[in-house]
Amino acid sequence: MDLKFQTQDSDVHSRKRRRGADTDIMPPARLVSGFRHGPSRMIPATRPHRIIQTYRISSQPGGRMKHVAARQTTLPLREAHSDPPNFITPPPMAPAADNDHGEHDKTQDSEVPGIELGGAVASKAPVRRSKTAKERLEEFLPNRQRFADELIRYEGLREAVDDRSCASCNAQDAKYRCHHCSLHWLLCADCIMKRHRFLPLHQLELCGAKSHSNTSLHDLGAEFQLGHASGECEFPTLNTRKIVVVDSFGFHLVNARFCQCVSEDGDILPQWVQLLRAGWFPSTIAHPESAFTFDVLDLFCELNFQAKTNLYDFYKTLLRITDNSGLGHRYHLYRQMTHVTRIWRHLQNLKRAERIHDPAGVAATGTAALVVECPACPHPDRNLPEDWEKTSEDDIWIYFLFLMMDANFRLRCRDRGLATIALAPGWAYFVKEGPYLKHVKKHAKQEQDNSCTAQHSAIAKANLHKEGFIASGVGGVFCARHAFARPSGFGDLQKGEKYCNMDYLLLSTLIGFTLMLLLISYDIACQYHKNFEKRMKTYRSRIQFPLQESTVRWAIPKKHFQVHGKDHAHFSLNVVRKVGRTHGEGCEPGWAHLNGLYGQTLEMSLSYRHEVLDDHLGSYNWQKTLLLCSQLAKNLIEAQKQAEIQAISFQEFTSTFDPEIITTWQEQVEAWYADPTVKPNPFEDDAHTRSINDVRKKLAESEAEELSAGILPPSEVSPSVFIQVGLELEEQQ
Template identity: 40%
Template sequence: MDDFVVIDIGGIHSIAVDFCNCHHVRPHTSQLLRAGLYPATTKNPRTAATFRVLDHFHMLSFMSKISRFEFYGALSRLIDNTGTSPPPYRYTAFMHMIREWRHLTLLKRSGRGHDPAGVEGTKEGECAVLCPACPQPGRNLPENWEDAPDHKQWLYTLFLGIDANFCLKRLDISNDVRDPGFNHGYAYIVEEKTFKAYLQEYDSKVPPEPPTTCNNYDAIKSANSRGGKGLASSGAGTVDCSRHDMKQPVSVGDLQKGERYVNMDYIYLSSLRQNSPKRIVVSYDIACQWTRNLFQRCDIYPPNSIHTFAINYLIPKFHLPAHQPSCHTTYSFNYTPDVGRTDGEAPERGWAAMNPVANSTKEMGPGSQRDTLNDHFGDINWRKVTGMAGTLFRRAMEAIDERAKQVMAFTEFDTTLPVESTSQWTLMVQAWEMDPTQPNPFDCTERRITEHAVRLELARDDASSIKDLSQVVHEHMPPSLLLTQGLELEEQQCHLRTDAKVLGSHSTDLQIAKVIERANRLKRQIDAWASIQHLYMPAIAQLCTPDESDTLTSAVKGELFLPSQVLDCVPVSQDLLEFEWRLRFAQAHDVLHDIRRLILVRSQIRNLVLGVQARIDNNVSKYREFRTALVRLARPLGKVGWDSEIQVLQDQDVRGLAARESGSSEGRVAMSWIWRTGEGSGDFDPAGPRMQEALRIEWCRSRARAHRWQEECLLLQEEMRRVKDFFSWEEKKWVERAEQVGPTLEPVLAEGLHAYAHRQAVIRDRLRTHCELVWKDIPVAMAKGPGLPEGPDGQKYCIECH
C-alpha cells in the first residue's frame, strides 16, 4: 500500500515521502501522480506540486494573466512574508511542471489519451477548440448541404478575419534547440519547422510589394517594419472566425519584420487547409492591397487550395473609414450581400484579450511562448463556446428588433418614390452585387474636397518624414494619425452623447448596458490615445485634472485637448495646428455635402421627415463645431479668405433649393449659400441628376440596411442549428471514445478513460440542452414582424423590387 504525506495547497515545503516497494511496485512518478502530486522529473523525482496548485495557477493565469514568477512569489510570501525563513527555491521546477501541465491538459481534453495512435498520431489542428457555430461539413451541416439551392448556399458561408498584433513580440532569447516546444502544430500556432523552411525558401521568390494605391496606414506599416532590433519576432499574425471571435486551427504565426505578405499568406493558406466550405468571406484591414497579387503569389507557393473556394475579400467596418473613398463601397460589409451584420473586427477583440499576456511571453524562449499562447488561445475559444447560448440569443433579439425597423423604414421610403426610378435602381444595384465591375450605385460622382483625400496626403507626408528617424516621436503613431484618431474619438463622443440623452427611466437594462459598454470601450480608447498625445503635446499635462466622475460621464464629457482647443493655453507646434486645420477644413466640406444631400432627400420623403431631419440637425451641429475649430486655428496659421467658402451656418440657411427664408415673398426668394459653395455645388436642380443621385444613394443605403438585418436573422437561425448539431456530434464522438477503450488496458486506467469520456459527453449534452432552453422562444420571434422571407421557394427578401 502506498504511503504518502499530504501537503497543503498554499505552500512550498520540504517533506518526507515513503514510496511503496512491494512486489507490485510502480514507478515513483506513477505513485506520485496517483496521490495527486505532479513530479518535476520522470527519474528519481525530488520535487512535486499538487494537482490543485497547478490547476489553480492554470485557471488564474487565464483570468488574471498572472505570470508564473508572480504566482510563485505569492506562494513564497504565503509561507514567509518576513524574508527571515524563505522556503527552498523551486521556481525552475515549477516552470517545468506548469508547462508540462498545460500541454498534457490540452492533449487530454482533445481525446488524445483515448486514441490508440497517442500523441505521435496527433494531426494538425486536432487539439484546437473548434467554433460550434461555423460551418463544418460532417459535424454540423446537413448531409446534402453542397446540393442546396443557390438561394440557400450563402447560409453555409465561412467568415474569416485576418490581422496582425505587434504586442505579441518575443525578444531574441534562447532558440528552438535549447527551448523546443511540446506543441507541433497540434492547436493554433503553425508548426515551426515547416513555417521556417517555407520562409527560407519563398521569402526571396515572392515579388516585392507594389506601391500602395490606398491610404491604408502606410506610415504605421513603415514604422512597424523598423522594429526588429533585439527581437526574434516582431509580433504575430492570425486568422479568426470573424462572426464568433474564435481562433482557427493552425492559423497563428510569428512575424519577423512588420506585416509582410509572405508571412500572412502562409498563415492564411494554413487556415484554409483546415476548412472545406465552398464559400468564404475574408476580412483584412489591408485587403484592398493584400489581394492585388494574392493569387499570383499563391501560384509560387507549394500546392494549396485557394483556387477551390469562392472567396470574397472585405475590410473590417472600423478600419474602412481610414481607406480611400473607392474602398468604402467595394470592400464594405454594409453594402455586400450575404454577410448579415458581420463587422470583420473579430481579431481585434481577440488581441485585446491576449495583450495582457505579452509582458510575460515576450521574455520566454520560442517553445515556451508558443505553448503558452496555444493554451491561452484554447481557453479563450472554450469560453466563447460556453457563452454561445447567451451570445447568439442577444444577437438574435437585437436582429429581430432592427430588422423590423429597417424594413419598415425602407418600405416607407420606397413607396414615396416613382416606380420607374426604384425599378431602375434595383436592376443597377443587383447588377453591381453580381458583378462589382459594374457601375457602383452607392458612389457619388460629385467632386469635392474630402477628409479621406486629406488623410491620404497626410499619410504620404508622414511616410516621408519617417525616413528621417530624428523626426519620429512615436514609431506607431505619426502626428497626422494622432489627430485623425483624435477627431474620430471626438465623433464617437458626439454619438455616445446623443444616445445617452435618449436613456430615461423607461429604458431597459439591455439599452443601458449597451451604452455603458460603449462608454467603457471609448474611455479605454481615449486613455490609450492620450498617453501618446502627451509625447507630442507635453504641455497639456498642466491642464489635466483627476477625473473622479463615472465612466459614462468621463467618456462623454472628457476633454481631448486637441490643438484647436488648447492653443490659447499651452504652446502647440505649427505642424499639429496645420494638420488639424487641413482635416477640419475637409470635414466641413464633407458635412456640407451631407447636409445638401439630406435636404434633397427630405424634400422627397414626407413620412420619414423626422428621421432625416435628425440627421440634418446632427450634421449642422458638427459643421458648426468644425468651423469654430477652424476660426481658432486660422489666426496662428495666418489663414485668410477661407471663410467665404466655409461660412457661418444659420438655421435659415439650412433650406432647400426652392425654399425661401421665413417672412420673404416669392419674388424675393434667394438660394441659400450652402448650394453655391464647393466644387460642382451650382449644379443642383430639384428635377436634375444631382437630385436623382442623392435619392438613389440614400435608397440604396436604406435597402442595404434592411437586407443586412434580414440576412442576420437568417444567419443566426442557421448558426443556432449548427451549434446544437455540433454539440450532438461532439457528444457522440466522446461516447465512441468511451466504447473504444481497449479491454487489454489495465482496469484502473480503462476505468479512468471510460469515465472521463462519458463526463465530456455529458458536458456536451448539457451545453446543447442549455442552448435549447435559452433559444426556445427565438423561432417564434423570428417568424413575426416585417421583413420575413416569404413563399415556398425560400425567397430571400420580401422587400425586393422585381
C-alpha cells in the same frame, strides 16, 4: 402551451405557518423525458418539512413567456437515500387562462427569488433593489467593533480559553490545532497526528501560554507512506525522504516513505510515479525531492487564464502565504515550478483533446488536434445537411465560411538564443515552426505594392525588423462570425506583416477544409487579394487552395474601412451582399485577451511561447463556446426586432419617392453589383468641392438679381453678410 415546474424552499420549521399550505402526502414523482420516473419514498409527517413552490408558465403569441400562477405546498423531507426531488412535472393538458397579473396565492413567500427556466423568468414578487455601497457600509459601521472582536476570537483559543483539554481524548496538554480543518479544535500531539494521517499538507498552529506559532506535521515527526492507499506497506524504504510539496496553501515539508513492493511484472513502482499517484507532480524523475500538487497547478492555470497572473507573482504569493515574516525557511523552487507548469499545460491539453487513450500513443497527435473548434461555423459531414450542395444561389450564403485576418505587434519576443524542445509542434493554433520559417525565408522578397489611397501600416512596415527581437508580432486568423481562433491559423511575424506570412497562415487553416465558399475580411484586402492566386501558385502544393473551384469574396472590416478612399465600396461589409451584420473586427477582442501575456512571453523561447499562447487561445475558444448559445439567442432576438424596425423605416422612406425613381435606382444597383469595377457606384455620393469664396460669389449674384428686380433686403445686413459674419465668429470661438 403551459409548463409547470417546482422549486423547494428551506425548512418550514424555521418559518411561520402559511394558511392552508400544509399537506402530509406527496403524489408520486413524475419527471419529464431524460429524468428518472417513479414514486419517491416518504418519511413520517412529524419530520421537518420543506415548501414546494409550483409555477405555471404560459406561452403567449410571439413566443413570449408569461407567469400565470404560483402555488405553495408544504411537503415532508425525504429520506437520505430517496430519489431526487421532483422539480419538473409535465405540462397540463388544458392551457392556463391568460392573466396579465397572475393569480398569486396569498401564502406565497416573498423571500423566494424568481426561478429561471429556458429563458423565462417566473417571479413571485418584484425584485428588491440591491443595496448601494454606502448603505452596506452604514449597516456595517455600528457592528464594526463586533466584527473585530470576533476576528480576534477566531484567531485566539475560542471555547478553549478556560479549558485546555484535548477535544478528542480530554488530555490536559492539548496545544495544537489545524488551520485547514473546518473544526479548529484544540488537540494533543497524538490526536492531531492520528486525525492527519492522510492529510500531510495541513498546516498546524502551536498554541502556547503566551503566544502562538506555526508548526507542521513534519516537525511532530509524522510520516507519509506512498504507494498504497491504505497507508501501510510491507516493504517500505528504510529511511524517509524530506520532500518539499507545494500546494495552494504554500510550501510544506513532508517526511515521505516510498514503497519497494515488487509488482507482478517483477518491477518496483518508480518513486516519481508514486508521487503522481498521490496527486503530487514531481519536479524531476530521478530522485525527486520536490513536488507540486495537481490542485496548485490547476489554480495557477485558471488564474493565468482569467487574471493573466504570471508564474513569478504566483510563486511569490505562495511564499508569502507560507511565511510572511521573512524569518522562516527559504525555498528556491521557481525554476522547478516553471518546468512543471509547462509540462502540466501540455498534459492537460492532451487530456482535453482525448489524445491520451489513443492506441498509437500521444506522439501520434496530428496537426491542430488539440484545438477547440467553433461549433457554429460550417463543417461538412458534421453540422450541415446532407444535400447542402443543392442549395439555391440565393441561400447558399448560409454555408459560407467567414474568416478574418489580422496581425498583433504587441506580442513580440526577444532573441535570447534559447534552445528548447517543442512539446506540441503544430498541434494546436500555432503552425509548425520548421516548415513555416522555411516558407517565409523562401518568399521573403515578395513585392508588396500599395495602390490604395490610404497608407497602410501593414504594407509600409512589412520589412520592419526591431533589433534584438526574434518575433516582431503574431499573425492570426479568426472566424469572422463568432470570433473563434482558427486551428493552424497563427504564427510569428519576423519582419512586419508580410504577405508570405499571412498567406501561409490563411492557407494552413484551410488545409483539409472541403467547403469552397469563403468570405475573407482583412484590413488591407483591397491590396492583398490582387495577386493572391499568383502568389499561391509559387507555394508548396500542401498549402495550395483550389481557387478555381471555389467562391471567395473579400471585405474590409468596418472600422478599418473608414481610412480607405474612393472606389472601395465593393469591399464594404455594409454593401457586400449576404453577410448580415458581420463587422469583421472580432480579431480585436482576441488580441486584447492575449495582450496581457506580453510581459510573460516576451523572453520565453519560441516553442514555450507558442505553447502558452496556444493554451490561452484554447481557453478563449472554450469560454466563447460556453456563451455561444445564449449569445446566438440574444443576437436572434435583436435581429428579429431590428428587422421589423428597419423594414418599416425602409418602407416609409421608399414611399416618399416616385416609383420610377426607385426602379431606376434598383437598376443602377443591380448593374453595379454585376460589374463593380466598371459601373458607377450608386453607394458613393459625387464629390462636389465648393470653397467659401464660391458660396460668397453665389450669394452676391443672387442678391444682385433681387436688387435689379426691385426687391429690397428686409434689413441693412444682407443674407450673405450675415452668413459670413456668423462663420467668422464661429471660427474665432
